[in-house]
Amino acid sequence: MKALKKQRLSEQAGEEILGYIKSEELKEGERLPSVAALSERLQIGRSTLREALQGLESRGIVSIINGKGTYVREINPFYIQTTFDIENEQHFLLEVLDVREALEQQAIKLAIRNVQPEDITILSGYLNDYEKALKHNDRKTANKADAAFHQKIYQLAGNDFLNSIIESVADQFNQFWEEPFGKEDIFDESYPYHRSLLEGLQEKDTAKAVEAFHQLIESVRTSLRRIK
CATH class of the missing domain: 1.10.10.10 (Winged helix-like DNA-binding domain superfamily/Winged helix DNA-binding domain)
Known part of the structure; x- marks a missing residue:
């Protein structure tokens, strides 16, 4: 070393x-x-x-x-080597975002087939917790609620292999997503699109849900690119 x-x-x-x-x-x-x-x-x-x-x-x-x-501990079989310096962080996060977009939109399409009213209640509860935490500037709770919302969608997809890949990637990069560039509020603008995504799931409208997710990701992408 x-x-x-x-x-x-x-x-x-x-x-x-x-x-x-x-x-x-x-x-x-x-x-x-x-x-x-x-x-x-x-x-x-x-x-x-x-x-x-x-x-x-x-x-x-x-x-x-x-x-x-x-x-x-046992090394995750999906671990990807990620050696980079701070100058590459923006590029790195944008690439991660591309991977997340590809994987999660597929999970959404699968989840819509399986989602039930009780699942919508659970998802809505996570978003309520997310919103409340943001209002109180409780970033830790907000991050947990946001993660729980997305993990519930992965679960509803009903594809264990896809779920394991998504969670492996999420575990690996979580420390960079929580506070990239030392900024706590970088992803706040994506919150409204979570509600639109939930509406698409509730209505079992694949096009609406996927479009809301794309808007969510694009809002994050725009926030990342805005940083100089």
């Missing part, structure tokens, strides 16, 4: 540690070097290293056990 000197040290450290896991062919359950050892190897502070390890844990790559250490 090499010393790190650029921005976003915690993210870069995470990629270096992941590279170490792969190069050393560490298996599930094997322990990583101590925090002190990793900090010395990467030449970064312990707080930055802990942030990197927490990022890997959120992606399901390692497990942090207090007082015992950090252990390798």
Whole structure:
């Protein structure tokens, strides 16, 4: 592993540690070097290293056990290598958006065949929580409600393979979507299109639902491109 000197040290450290896991062919359950050892190897502070390890844990790559250490978890078979620097973040997120658009619109088409009135009630509840959280500037709750809304659609699609791919991609990139470029409100403009998407699902109108989803994605795409 090499010393790190650029921005976003915690993210870069995470990629270096992941590279170490792969190069050393560490298996599930094997322990990583101590925090002190990793900090010395990467030449970064312990707080930055802990942030990197927490990022890997959120992606399901390692497990942090207090007082015992950090252990390798089973690497997701759909994991995609994503080494990049801050200058590429905008391009990276736009590419992720393209992938999400392709996968989720198919999930919507499948979900419409299976959606029931009780599912609409659940989806509506998630959007109500989302809206309430935004009004109170509770970003953590808003993100959870938004994720739950989309995950319910994946579930309704009834295609386990598609669902596993979407969730694998979501797990991998979640840390970048939560607060890209350090901005909390970048995706707020997409909220109204969630309501239109729900209406399409409720009416079992595939064209309406897919169009609402495209508008949702385009609003996010526009917000990302607006950042300089």
